[in-house]
Amino acid sequence: MTADPTRIAQLPTSPFVRLATLLEGVAPGAPPIALSVGEPQGPVPDFVGPILQRELAGFSKYPPIQGSDALRNAISGWLSRRFKLKEPVDPASAILPLNGTREGLFLSLFAIVPERKNGARPAVLLPNPYYQAYPSGALASGAEPIYVNALGETGFLPDYAALPEAVLRRTAAVFVASPSNPEGAVADLAWWKRLFALADRYGFVVLSDECYSEIWHETPPLGALEAAEALAQGRENLLVFNSLSKRSGLAGLRSGFVAGDPKLIAAYQALRAQAAPQVSGPLQAVSAHAWGDEAHVAVNQAIYRANFAIAAEELGNRPGFSLPAAGFFLWMKTGDSVGFARRMWAEQGLRALPGAYLASDSGVGTRSGNPGLDYVRIALVNGPETTRAALKRLASMA
Numbered sequence: 001m002t003a004d005p006t007r008i009a010q011l012p013t014s015p016f017v018r019l020a021t022l023l024e025g026v027a028p029g030a031p032p033i034a035l036s037v038g039e040p041q042g043p044v045p046d047f048v049g050p051i052l053q054r055e056l057a058g059f060s061k062y063p064p065i066q067g068s069d070a071l072r073n074a075i076s077g078w079l080s081r082r083f084k085l086k087e088p089v090d091p092a093s094a095i096l097p098l099n100g101t102r103e104g105l106f107l108s109l110f111a112i113v114p115e116r117k118n119g120a121r122p123a124v125l126l127p128n129p130y131y132q133a134y135p136s137g138a139l140a141s142g143a144e145p146i147y148v149n150a151l152g153e154t155g156f157l158p159d160y161a162a163l164p165e166a167v168l169r170r171t172a173a174v175f176v177a178s179p180s181n182p183e184g185a186v187a188d189l190a191w192w193k194r195l196f197a198l199a200d201r202y203g204f205v206v207l208s209d210e211c212y213s214e215i216w217h218e219t220p221p222l223g224a225l226e227a228a229e230a231l232a233q234g235r236e237n238l239l240v241f242n243s244l245s246k247r248s249g250l251a252g253l254r255s256g257f258v259a260g261d262p263k264l265i266a267a268y269q270a271l272r273a274q275a276a277p278q279v280s281g282p283l284q285a286v287s288a289h290a291w292g293d294e295a296h297v298a299v300n301q302a303i304y305r306a307n308f309a310i311a312a313e314e315l316g317n318r319p320g321f322s323l324p325a326a327g328f329f330l331w332m333k334t335g336d337s338v339g340f341a342r343r344m345w346a347e348q349g350l351r352a353l354p355g356a357y358l359a360s361d362s363g364v365g366t367r368s369g370n371p372g373l374d375y376v377r378i379a380l381v382n383g384p385e386t387t388r389a390a391l392k393r394l395a396s397m398a
């Protein structure tokens with residue numbers, strides 16, 4: 001009688017809502033420090049203000065849905081430079097600017113998921129832990145999300161090839177997060193080779209979420225376009241998503257893009273023309289500049305490298321601590337994730353996300369269940385001084 005008939009009612013509850021409930025009424029044990037949200041706290045790059053000022057008149061115009069030539073050219077140029085592509089990504093047919101990648105990770109599934117696949121309800125595979133938009137987009141578009149556990153023993157990457165044939169046959173799309181959130185794991189060429197072979201065999205689309213690609217510590221992470229070119233795979237059924245939120249520390253600009261298979265880009269552009277706002281003209285001008293400039297990215301990278309050096313100093317001896325290959329999160333094994341996150345707040349005023357809230361209890365794989373139960377996610381997005389103060393407090397906890 002009370003069952004809610006809408007698809008939207010099935011979407012998972014946000015981990016931030018669950019954290020707020022967990023900590024409600026609990027007094028912080030020290031002046032609060034937020035380590036929960038992946039929102040870079042670095043400086044706004046110098047070029048943003050002057051470009052906005054110059055482009056002010058653009059706020060009175062509806063921009064074209066496909067974005068400006070200048071922005072798509074800048075994105076294509078960046079993709080070629082960053083991923084050493086011999087074949088550039090065609091700015092006219094293979095790139096679509098987005099208002100941040102979250103909308104694309106959610107909404108592009110509507111242009112991909114069929115009513116039925118091989119006579120069954122379509123499935124969308126995703127890593128568990130996951131970014132909220134993956135299962136939400138799957139459910140809202142009518143597919144079944146399959147949470148595939150990314151476990152320490154498989155390098156914190158999901159093993160999609162180990163899924164049953166019956167699931168793979170009805171798979172319409174697969175999410176890849178590399179570098180992953182929260183673990184900071186990076187897929188190598190061998191991993192991509194297995195995934196592309198699976199995609200070809202079962203005819204599914206690969207959705208590669210690469211928004212942490214510029215937050216790395218030693219080696220720039222491999223991207224899906226780079227892997228596809230190295231493996232002579234082509235770009236059919238492949239979409240990559242990237243964003244200025246992490247790379248440029250411009251989360252509030254809401255600017256990202258999707259690039260890849262022109263057939264999928266055209267379908268998604270047609271959907272966006274009805275369902276999503278164009279990217280604002282002046283913000284496109286800022287974005288075009290940001291994709292063409294690496295100096296401000298280096299400033300951000302230096303902050304994260306300093307933070308991770310501090311983490312190694314303060315927590316290096318702690319069991320359960322390890323440095324990620326990329327990204328700005330620590331994925332720390334503490335046991336009892338919910339209890340530990342509550343204690344971090346109550347004893348030390350540190351607000352961090354329990355790993356259990358970032359993953360589904362229905363995870364499948366060599367070990368089923370929730371793979372985040374023993375972990376907390378700590379976002380190292382503050383300046384080095386705040387980071388050291390926070391991690392000293394954390395280190396003092398038993």
Ligand SMILES: Cc1ncc(COP(=O)(O)O)c(C=O)c1O
Binds near residue numbers: 255
């Ligand atoms: C894994 C992952 N993908 C995508 C996004 C979305 O980023 P944006 O919409 O700001 O581009 C985030 C943001 O936190 C994220 O962590």
